[in-house]
Amino acid sequence: MDIVILLVLGGLTWLWFDSFTAREAGIQAVRKTCEADGLQLLDETIALSSLRLKRNEDGRMVLARVYSFEYSDTGDNRRRGSVHLLGHRVTMLNVGLRLVASNGRLH
Structure with a gap:
């Protein structure tokens, strides 16, 4: 039981x-x-709206x-x-009518 608790705490x-x-x-990209x-x-911050698992370009979750x-x-x-990230890479940044799509860097 102690190992399970340690694994859960480590995962969190x-x-x-x-x-x-x-x-x-x-936030740096924004x-x-x-x-x-x-x-x-405004407020110099961003808030998490969605979190899910997805495959990247290499097929890794x-x-x-x-x-x-x-x-x-x-x-x-x-x-x-909104700003969309896949792992730690910004994939899209939505600012009003302007979308900034990314292949690893912002335009």
């Missing part, structure tokens, strides 16, 4: 660290895109995450955007 610890790393990659487009990232965030284009409004 790994998930927490992995999620922290992925979130940092997502900040870079908002800065390049002259947008203001990785965590696919979608984070949502709010930004402003005028300073007087709030708009919603």
